Every structure is written in structure tokens, then in C-alpha cells.
Amino acid sequence: MAHTPLTRRELLRSAALAGILLPAAGALSACATPAGNTGAPTAPTAGAKSATNPLGIADDKPFEVVIFDGGLGDAYFTDIHQPLFKTKYPKIEIKHSATKEVAKTLQPRLAGGTPPEVIHNQGANAMDTGALVQDGQLFDLTTLLEAPSWDDPNVKVRDTILPSAIELGTYDGKYSVLTYTSGVWGIWYSKKQFDENGWQASPKTWDEFLALLETIKKSGKCAPFTYAGKHPFYVYETILTLAAKIGGIDVLKRIDNLEDGAWKAEPVKQAATAFAEIGAKYLMPGTAGLDHVQTQTAQNKGKVALLPCGVWLENEQKDSTPEGFDYAVFPLPDFSASDAMPYGTVHARPGEDFFVAAKSANPLAGVEFMRGMLSKEAAGKYVELVSTPSVVKGAAEGLQLKPGLTSANAMLSAAGDNTTYFRFRQWYLPMHDEVAAATGQLMNGRLTVEKWIERIEKKAADIKADSSVKKFTRT
Amino acid sequence: MVSDSVPISRSEARAIRKSVLGPAWWATSQIVLLVWTVLVAVPIVWTFLASIKTEVELDDAWSLPAVPRFDNYARAWEQAHIGQYMLNSILVVAFGVAGTMLLGSMAAYVLSRYRFRGSRLLYLLFVSGLAFPVYLALTPLFFVVQNMGTVPVIGQFIGLNSHGGLVLVYIAYSLPFTVFFLAAFFRTLPTAVAEAALVDGASHTRVFFQIMLPMAKPGIVSITIFNILGQWNQYQIPLVLLAGAKEKWVLTQGIADISTAAGYDADWAALFAALSMAILPMLIVYTIFQRQIQAGLTAGALK
């Protein structure tokens, strides 16, 4: 070991030296800069506009689609969207790939100016939409809205999809993200299990809800309640929906707009207190360490009765759901008689983000591809495949739907205009992370409601003060 | 170091054992060592066990499978492409380590045995690489590799989504430790033979390959093993550089992929099967070569 003292000293000296040398090496770094500074949007692609080709895309220029692989792989691309597109443009080659690491795969390509045309920006490793907007990476999809729909040249695309989808896809006044599905949240249960035990689903008031939890607990058959412990989003989503139901949509608007004291509002406090109580009394043991699939599978196995989730649940669990499980869902009960929003109010929010990269080589082809995605045929097949409602109006007409989706559709139509949503998750990812972390601790009883509010308020203030982060507002 | 031990007779040895290292000591030692063996082996054995269970049987961690379910392996093979990815890993690591050792030993030799203007500086520049967190370089590195891909003729072999590009990056990132380690090693070698050979008219290159390199064998073996382990375990770099070509992925990417996929499909049995397929060959190779590996590691580190 005779050399070690020497080498340790060398290590130290070299490190000190590196500090001096590195700037000198800056010259070298020229080759470490993005190559694609030239990647400005290319001139509109040549091609004659016509009734069948309203955007006038070149019918032989290839483009690329990258899909988030959330367990479905690229099945819907290869089975639905690509064949449909090909019927119209047989000569256009579509390159495609699927990834679970959306950000790592695509961020360097976006920065380098060589992004794919169509990007499905979804999943735990999705890219921060706010950052993308800030850098002008999103192609303005107003073109898409104004184009005639795939099925009927007399109807614009704008009129074939839900208004909420347009609203939520609009960033900075420009429609730039296509949200393909119409997500709706609620509390899920097995109709079979409830029928067998004589439990009454769909409680109308908070007291009825607590009584139901108590009955399940007393029965000793299973735990009453759980959520994806490793992803507390699933429960803060529920808390915020309850807060909106108690205090009205403005509660969430103020939160999204980072207004001072937005989290201190009484409805937020009441909702958080209510769920902290559920966390203390009715939570399945071990919840905090389980992820969404593990808790959902626990429900399939009859170990827990209720869990809050989005409408994709049934599809996500299709392989582990026992025969006759009979998924069903109910909305949050009334918290008190003075709730601002009526019984049946739900969190409904279009989701599954797709966008066209502004700096891609052939963006109009990407828009045309989206136009195809929004055709009734494509949307309907997608609904069947993933068992999730579509933003395309009437896409599910005449389809044979699974029980969970039927139940969710009923809940959604019963809600009518009484829907809520929040947007800070897409706008300010660090905010989402903080709310999730704090809510996890709230449910475990390690954080009081007051501390929970204090922490989140502080984060909101920090983000508000951070000049490098682009701010969004909703009205 | 004096290593001759004074021979002692059997009876003396017995006396020592009785007086100092008695049976209680022996038994305690064995128990302690056995406990750690269990701690190390059980998670691994448990993975093998879990890999042949059904989804329902997995619910009880310690139950035995009613029938071994080898179809888990079929699914894992299919989904995680373990075979393909292992081949890719072997290919990349083989070339990566070979290149690292060649270039690393050349650089280390020159920097440790020749004095010239800037030699110190170069050596320090290499070694300072040890202190860089690699996450910091990932994005700029992506552009470097992307730009290399535009070099005429050879670009396609060293750009993004190519094994050649990954190999070059592995070599570059293994150089700091390799140079650091081997330079120290070369310094400890006696110079007389090399000097004599040079006087006799041998070229510097020949002296290096035919005299110095064989003399440095223990150090070379040891650092080779380090580099194999290090490059085999790499995850972040291939993740970024091979993102667009799934068929070129390396094993760690496959494992991480199926580990994430299990979160969507709830196919834990397949995850365990994939883990088993990744673990087993490593254990077998290690067990076969364990004597050489242990000797190599310690020869270098304890020189």
C-alpha cells in the first residue's frame, strides 16, 4: 500500500487544479452544445390543401411518434392510429417508439432541436409542461381545432371534442396540448363484495360515509380504506375535490393561481382534517409503503373495501381482477348541508397529454395525425381498448362497456356541470411533489393539518417568488 | 515484509487453540459467520423461489409453489429481452474494458514514468474526473455523442443509439480511476530491466508491451475486475445514450424496465424471473473465477 499517501494527495491537488483548469477547457465545450440551434420550425411542408388533406401536408414526408408505455405498450398506435392514418396517406412512413422514460428520452432531443413530431407526454417521468411552454416547444394546435373533422368536413374539430379538453389544453392562451381521454375520479369498490356483505355504497353524507367505514372495520372482513401510499397524489386529489365541493371552484382556482393564503381557506382545512381522520382510523395497515398497483391488487384480493382512483383503474387491473368482481364507483358525499357544490360533484379532468413539437421537421403531419386520433373510429376503438372515456363526443356510442366504465360514465353524466379540477400539477411540478409528500405524512398522522397547510403555503410562496419559473393563471 | 512463519508443532498448535482460541470462540465465530451468510444468501435464494410462483402464491412471501411456474421465465424473457440485453451488455463491457485497459495503461505508464512539460497537469486532469458526479454531465454528454454521430463515415458507429458510442463513453469515464490506480502501480515497479532494455536499443513501445505490462499484471488484473463490475452496473449512461433503440439496450435497462412495468401490469412473478436470470449468470461466472478474482483484487490493492 506504499503508494496510497501519494495518491491521496494527488487526488486532492488535482481537484483543486481542476477548478482552475475547467474554465480553460471551456473552448472544448463547444462540442458539447446542442447541435440543433438551427432546428427552427421548418417552412410549412409542401402539399396541396384539399378536402381530404385540409392541412396540405406532403403525402410522402415521414414523421415520428413517441408513445408513453404505461403497460399498454404501443398497441393503440400500431392497432388503431397508424392503420387509420395509413388508409389516407399510404406513402407516409411513421417511425414510432414507446418509452417509460419520456423525459430522459426526449428532453435532449427537444433541446437539440431534433424532436419527434408527436409526443405522448405522460407517466411518472413525463416532462414538465410548464417548462416546455416557457421555451416555445409546443406547436400551436389552433390549426387542429379549426380544421374540419376527420369524419365530417362540415364540422370543425373544435366542435367534436369536450370544451373542457380545449380549456385544459390551452397554455398561455394557445391551445397546444391534446388531452385524449376524459378522466374522472371517484371512490371505487367491488359491487360483488358490497352486495355479499350487505354494505351500502354511495353514502350521501359524510356521517353516512364514516358509518360505512366503521361497519366495514367492525365486520373484520377487510380494511375499510386505502390509497396508493407511495403516490399520495391519489389522496390529495380527493382532499382537494372535497375542498372544492365544500367551498366552490374558487378554492381550487386560488390554489392554482398561487394566491397567498389559498391553502389556509376553511374548506381546505376541513377537507384535510376529514381525511386525516380516515388516515388515523380506517387505513389499511402498510398503505404508506404500497404503490398504486399493490393497493389496487389488495382490493382485487378483497383485503380492502374502498380506494380513490381515476377511471383507468379497471383497465389497469384487468389482469388481476377476479371474475365477477364488478367494479363500481361513487362520488364524494356531502360534507355538510351548506356545501357550495351539490351531491354528485366530481373531479373530472381530461388527461393523456399529446403534443406536437414546434421544432420538429414535419409538425403539420403531426397535427394531421392528431386529427385522425380524434376521428370517431379511432376514439371509439381507443375507448374499447383502454376502457377510459374519450374527449371525443359520442365516441362510446354503441359500444359494449365494462361495468366500471359504465358506472363511471353514469357518475359523470349525473354530475353534469358540477365538475372540478386543478392545474398546478402540470404547471408547477415541485408544488405537486411538496403537496404529495406533505399529504402522505398527514395521512400517517405525522403532520398536523396546521403544519400541512403551513408547509404547502411556504412552497407556493417559494414558487411564486422564483423568477425562473413561468407563471400561469386561470380564471 | 517478513512472511516466513516459524513452524510450530501440532501439540503447540493445540496448546494455543486451547489456551486462546477455545471451542466457545470457534462456535461463536461459526454462528456469526453463518448469520451473515444467511443474510446474504436468503434474499437471493428467495428471489429464485419467488420466480417460480404464481401471482397468488407470491402473496405469502414464504410459501412454496404448488407447481414450479417456469412460464414466468418465458414471459420475462419475452418482455425484458434478457437474452438480447445480456449479449449487448457482454459486448459493450468486453470492448469497453479492453479499450479502457489499453488506453488507461498506456496513459498511466507515460504519465507515471516520463517527465515532460504538462505531464503533471495531464495526470491531475485525469484524476480529477474521480470527483465529478456523472449526473451533472448527462445532458451535455448527450450532445457530444449526438455530434459525434455526424462525423463522416464513422459517425454512424459512434453516434447516439450505437454500441460504439457507448463503448467510447465507458472508456472515457473509466479512465480516471484506471489511470489513478495504474499510475501508482507503475511507479512501484523496478526500473532496472526497462532501462537496460532501452540501452540495448529496444523501442519505448516494445519496452511497454513486453516488459512493463507483464510486470504490472497483478495491478492490471485487479483494475480490470473493477472496470468490469463498474461498466456492467452502468445504468444512467446507457439510459440516455441508447434511449431510442430498444434492441440495443443493456441488461440494467432491461431490469429497470421490467421493474417499472411490474408497477403497471402487476406481473411480479415475471420481475422475479427476470431478476433471477440476471443474477444467476453473474453468480456462476463469479463462482467459477472466484479464486482468480479474489487474488486479482487483493494483489492490486495490497501491493
Next chain:
Amino acid sequence: MRYGSSRFIIGFLAAPVLIYAIYVIAPYAQAFYIALTNWRGVNATPEFIGLENFRRLFGDGIFWKAVGHNALLLVLLPVLTLGIALFFAFLLNVGGKSGVSGIWGSKIYRVVFFFPQVLAIAIVAALFQQVFRPDSGGMINSVLPEPVGFLSDPDIALWSILGVLVWQAVGFYVVLFSAGMASIPKDLFEAAAIDGASRVSLFFRVTLPLLWDTIQVGWVYLGIAALDVFAIVWVMTAEHGGPDSSTTVMAAEIYRNAFHYFQFGYASAMGVVLFFFTVGFAALALRLSRRERVEF
């Protein structure tokens, strides 16, 4: 050795220096510059903001929490790993029945102890995620009466991470120390043993001093490893360093800020800080050891 060697020097250094400059120096130089910008990773022209990122870093509670965790690992990972490894190496080498030679089965122990070392970190992380599962499917929790939140209880999670790191590292140092002990002359032990030295004093008077150099090297390696911890935390824990930042480390914060929040400038500033921490640690290690020898 300077008999017309310049051509040879250039010939030998050209390839390694070129590759190193292109793939290592250039990206890092770029990263140091990015630390002075507000680059969000997707636009091609970062805006220069001077030391603003570093100023912001001072008020970032989560980052300092991560630094604290790294510091804890920096102390405990080497202490535990080296302590356990020394103890095992001692048992393996002088616990034998035939006087002071290796204990029965020492070869097998050495082979098995080294197993974790040959597994990729990604595999170890995926493996222990299952071991620590909080429900009946978890290896440990299925036999405990009350589930323990190995990774979900913020008071325990960091210790679970430490446990996995030690689990993986011990084998290597057992082998290293064993080889070191094997080179210690047997008669030293015998002399001490005949003098009636207890096992404890045998260890402290003979083994430890003679292995001191090797231990120091191990300490430096493990210290750098402790500052670099990433994959285990990122893959195993909820919220990637949670719950509630209870296991986060500097590398995880760098990664999160870069690839999740797209704050590449800020993340690079963290990387620069980590760089200086690593350098500082090396300096400290050098200072504390102070057993310098003559350079040659």
C-alpha cells in the same frame, strides 16, 4: 528514460487524452457553465444569471436535508462496513481450529460474502424493494406480527437504505482484509497468543495496526461511494428519496431538479457543490490520516 521519447509520449497519450477531453472534460466544462444560467433544458440558449443559483441553494431546505443524509452516510457507511468486514476477516483468518489459521469453511464464506458485489445496483434495488414490502408479500414483513414500514416510515427508511449499502459492500472488504491478514506473519499472532493476549487485544494490538493502510483506502472508497449514492435511493424509495424527503441524497436532488423539474441550471449548481464536497472529503481524509510516506 528520456532517450528520444517525445514521439512515443505523444503516440501513447493521443488517444486517451482525446477521448477523455471529448467525453469527460467537455461535458463537465459545459455543466460548470450551465450552473451559472437558468437553463431549463429544452431551449438552446441559456440565460446567464451569475451566482443566483448558488444563492438560492442556501435557502433550499430539501437540499440541505440531502446534504445531511449524505453526511450521515459518509460517517456510518465506512464505519459499519469496515467494522463488520474487519471483524469477519479476523474470524475467518484467526478463528481456525488448527491454531491461528483460517476457520473451517472460510473459503465458502468468502465466496458467499462477495456475492452482493457482483450484482448490479439496479438489481439490488429491485430486489430489496421486494424484501422490504410492507404487506404479506414482503420477505421480512410476512414473518413480523406488525408490518414495519422499512421504506415508508420516515424514521426508518434511511436506516434501511444504509442496511442495503452495507449489505452490498461488506463482502469486498472482507476479501480485501483477509488478504491483508494473510500477509501478516503468523508468528506475530503466535507470539502474542503465547504471551497470553486475549482475542480482543490480539485484534487491536496486531491486526488493526498492520492493516491500517488498507483500512484508510477502504475509508476513502466508501466515503466517495457515500457521497455518490443514487440508484438505491432513487429506485427503492417512494417519491424518489421519500417519504417526505427522509432518504433523499444530493445526487437524487440533482437528478430530480434536472430531469423532473427541468431546472438544469439549478441542478448543475448542486452538482458543482457536490463536486466540492467530494474534494473537501478527500482533503479531510488526507489531513486526518497524516501518515505520510516518502513520495517516489
